[in-house]
Amino acid sequence: MLRFPERSLRRFTLPLAAVLGAALMLALPANPRLEDMLNQALPSRLNPALVVVGIDDASLRDYGRPDIWPRELYAQVLRTLREAGVRAVGLDVLLSGASSPADAGLAPLFSAPDLVLATSPGEAGEAPQPGWHSPTGVSVLNCSAGGVARSVQTAYALEGPGGDRRLVPSFAGQLARLAGASVPADTAPRLLRYVPPGELEAATLSFRDVVNGNVRFAELQGKTVLIGLTASGLSGLTSTDIGGSQIAGTYLQARAVSSLLSVPLTRPPLWLLALLGAALAATTVWLRGLWGFWAAALALLLAALGWLVDLVLPGVSLSFAALIGVGLVAFERWWQLRTLGTQDMLTGVGNRLAFTRAVEHRWHSRQERPISLMLIDLDGLRQVNKQYGHLTGDLLLRDLAGRLQKLRRRGDVVFRWGPDEFAVLLDQVGPQELPALTEHFRRNLGDLRAHDLQVQANIGAASTSAEILTPGELIEAASRSRYRMKYRRGQPGARD
Template sequence: MLRSPDRSLALYTVPVAAILALLLTFILPDNTRLWDALNRALPGAPEQRVVVVGIDDASLRDYGRIGNWPRELYAQALGTLEQAGATAIGIDVLFSDPARNDSRLADAFSQPNVVLATAPGESRQLASPDWLSPTGVSALNVSPDGVVRTFQTGYPGTPETQGDASPVTDSASAAAQASATLHPSFARQLAVAAGRNVPLDTQPQLLRYSAPSQDRLPVIPFRDVVNGNVRYGDIQGKIVIIGLTASGTSNLTLRDVTGQVVPGVAMQARAVSSLLSPPFTRLPTWLIALMAVATAVSAVLARGVWGFALALLMLALAIPLWLGNILLPGVTLSYAAILGTALVALERWWNLRNLSMRDPLTGFGNRVAFTRALEQRWTARAARPLGLLLVDLSGFRKVNEVYGLRAGDELLSDLSGRILKHKRRSDLLFRWGPDEFAVLLEGASVQDMTATTQRIQDALQELTYRDVPVRISIGAARTGPDIQTPTDLVEAASRSRYRAKYQREQRG
């Protein structure tokens, strides 16, 4: 059975499964839809340390269009927030155009715990050079489907000129120059201002979704802050972000993983909350590749429908790992398991397709396969002569009668193994009958015929099963002028076998 088609194909399906699983790892490294579903189903706890101050419709009615109102309003709001004990304050409003009295904001906009937003692609484009507060790029990563799933702590940009531009001479200087080309994000700067150490990195980080808190108002109106009409307990020790929340500002709204339209300032608040929470860990590519290969190969070796069970297990495993802040590409691993199962199905289809051409006990071709092989090679017999050996086993029926059919199967397996071991590489083997085998030799000379016959004869000379003697008779024939059809070749080999059997019995 070791040479049966069902087993031999595993030598091919296992490495193919491993290779395809490796390719799948690089084709599908991220599982966006799975992580969206987990983000919605298992949201993070509302971050109590982040508060949004919204420039809402009421604030715009009081102060007019945001681009025209006095900027001193921001200074008043900052004064209220400072008195209330805010840890860090972010203003997610772009001040790129100068206005009157900007110099009066120098004190308010030069505090280290105040972060000012800049537009993407601009390292520090503020209305006044007197504003010295740290700045951050107000950007988030919008997917092609319009959903914000990730953000970065740093965004590439043009390096700023910093004093003497001396050449890079060592790795430390190279790293410093490389980091100078990254502009920190608005969310990162707020987390740093709040005392969190957050490195600059262009690697996208997952934006953690959190359900709205029922214990507090989601947004504090900006005009209430300007007027000092706020509870200090809502502000003390918090990170406050000021931004536009008024309706009709579609250019400042984004969609989250739930499909809801959310103001950009609320998204920035989620980014800050994500930085304050334990970060999600992405598994290294080599580990994902190893897991995918192991899953696909396991599905092939398990056979049956176990591959689908493995696929479900990989998806289910993503849930506890998500709760442990580990991003498992469960869909990729699930596809690897299904891929292995598909190879098992392909293998079985191939086996069923070839079942009528194979002997299930020995793995040799059957008589139908012999006829097709002989007919396919017959037209080229002049250039590549064909030889045929017919091996007859005497004593097989007695083994079946005395020791049973299982013993007969063992005898045939032993016999087929010996013939397989002593044939030429190009020779084809067939089970001709219940106790007969055929060896088809292509491009066989007379010397090849003689040598192969002798090797097989010597290998089977002492073949016995327990106390039952077994005798072998081999008939040989080769194409030539007197062989006109495949039937002639078979009959010639049969006559040679009968002569060999008769001579052995006469000697016997």
Template sequence: MRSSPERSLAAYTAPLAAVLAVALTLLLPDNARLWDALNRAMPGPPDPRVVVVGIDAASLRDYGRIGAWPRDLYAQALSTLNEAGVSAIGVNVLLSDPAVGDTRLQQTFSQPNVVLATAPDEPPGATPPGWTSPTGVSALNIGADGVVRAFQTAYARADDPAALTPSFARQVAVAAGRSVPLDVTPRILRYRQPDPERLPVLSFRDVVNGNVRYGDLQGRVVILGLTADGMGGPVVRDTTGQVVSPVQLQARAVSSLLDVPFTRLPWGVLAALGALAAVAAVLARGLWGFGLATLMLALAAPLWLQNVLLPGVTLSLCAIVGTVMVMLERAWNLRHLTTRDPLTGFGNRVAFTRAVEQRWQSRAERPLGLVLVDLSGFRKVNDAYGHAAGDDLLRDLSERIGQYRRRGDLLFRWGPDEFAVLLDNAGPQELAGITQRIQESLDTLTFRDVPLRASVGAARTGPEIRSPTELVEAASRSRYRVKYQRLQRT
């Protein structure tokens, strides 16, 4: 059965929407702004496993400028932390410049649970001689707006891009017992709710003096770094827009590595979901595509809670692509509604008139042929079984006629039970052959107990045909002769 012309284009728009959706998933695999919003709206719970020891304003007042105080203070702080039973310590302070007394600190900074920070432009292991603690690059993925949304477990070396240098957060997580692969792919930095029952940062001065509760530190991962304001470092913000010290962001990076990592959907799965959303929008039609787009966007929230990164904006756009295809399809249908028969998809009399006028001037080089088909008994089918049955009969008839259409030929519904075929460049024998085949095909047309009879006539342009009207009249006379002869034989 031939579908209505409004539906027929879905065979073309659905694959096109799928292709566009796959391309869209390739161009927009990430939705940074969506994940920013989810990070703010659904932060992770407070992480008691990670503790920040901050070099705050009080510590600087007591010990002076950070680059000038004796490094034995770090040894005292690390001694307190180890006595408290911490599992790992990350020192997010650059200690690569040699200083007096570094040799005395070899034992302190050669422990496997102590991680030292290095600058991004420093070679691996850029620490004073004799210090063997693991090192990591203290870097943050700062956006153009000053917001840190992601971090990496490794960075490419400037002197050898093929070689990778571990990040500071990764090394601390490894020291805490977590297996973390080296990867330059940015990972989302999970925002966490502050714990109202705990101080957000322990003072470095208090740790040096031993004025801390060991119970707050036992089994914890400690990140030590500068938290005092106005020290000339870069001003960075988290996803909430708040100014946060780099050491606190490093602590969040460590927490993210200690948690179950976010899972990114493979591109093949993402492409399949995008194509499915686009095709579903095409098949659903109407405003259902916008509902599907909303659903794709809404699914990102529950999956975020399951640590799955769903690019809901991209998938939503895929569904909208399908909806746009439906809108374009309907615009095309509306444009051609005045020249198309909605039941069969054939052109109507207006379309026939335009087609003949366009081709008439070239009839000498490309003769036109016209086949007219008349069906007797159609009204009896409508009267006996209803218009739905009559529609089924006309669709069957139109499919039979369409089987003999050549390239360049045009089909028209001439009247309620009449059809026309306008043949392009039709020779006499070819016209007679097509007419005979159509007649033989329609001779087998039946509908239940209603007798049906089809009459097929044809005409061709020539010297005696001087206008389109004369061509129609000649084909009509041929059809009436056939009809009369068939009546005489019954």
């Protein structure tokens, strides 16, 4: 059966694109900068169930520095909030340290199940004061390079007082659970939803006003309240926002609690990302053209659309996966242009220029590595073209080229020498091995046909020797051998 040769590199670039696309997604499953941009461009609203009671500048002017406040001040705020009917309270202020005799009387107030007390990582979830039994949570967030807070965990593996590591609930996770969120205590990072500072400030009540009872209870009934420092004049109590600005740590905790109370931002599993990257890169190679650039832009658009439905897609990595396909398509075209001048476009084998270069390259080492040459032509090709058309003749030439490619050994090279002629440059074959190899080719080319016409392949061969001094003489010797073969077959005339 006649077959077309495979001349495209696509059979190699397609699987290579899939492998590279999958590897890229496994190496870069997240794009923090893109996530920050989308988080700011598509901000979330503060969960309506959450209210912040901020220790602001006005509260500091009235009561002085927080580290010298009597704990009774916080107790008064808790009494006001409970009177208003709040659902849960989180006190994001570290109350550990020396206790006073008055603290013993506050134990019932600070042992309520609807109150979460903040602890430092060094305290590993221990109660701030003896006799206080309210739930506690470590007040930390996950910060990336540059101290930017991007995610929170509902629990952290911290070292306890005895040196053992244990799972300690986070402050945000504890408060979110008291507010009704069903979030398990685990160490899986959860992205913080960005809430604009203006909206956070709008949902903030002054600590001073709550102490004095100057609040509307209807605004607090059934709400979850977060108490913490929001004053602008306190250094060391702020963190870097994803926008690069400094923001009070309490507001970041408010974002964390709001994020845990809302639908979580989820990431696809790694295996699915790898599959998407492989499919995108391979599809780009398959479609070719400018489709890869459109696919790269579409990946960024999908990341934005995914954010709207709470799905975090690594759009930049997906875009690069598409551009991998573009790069491989460009490589294919470069390779085709590079080989265009030395490749026969009909059969896919080297042309006469490629043959000349190959002979010149090997000729100088012919003493150590003998060279042999086979010249093969077709008797009857003109008759095939006349009776069945040039398309059938072309198929016959492709069939012969394909057979020669299968018959050659490693190191041998096949070329199209003329309209109906082929040359096979044989590596490390001397006069002793050449006859057997020539006979092997002749037997395997004996059944060439075009429909009902039998076509004869004539083979001539020659090897380098002391009498052959130039490549031209080697070609002449192979040609004479081929014509002698024709003469012996009773075909001394010109080819058909």
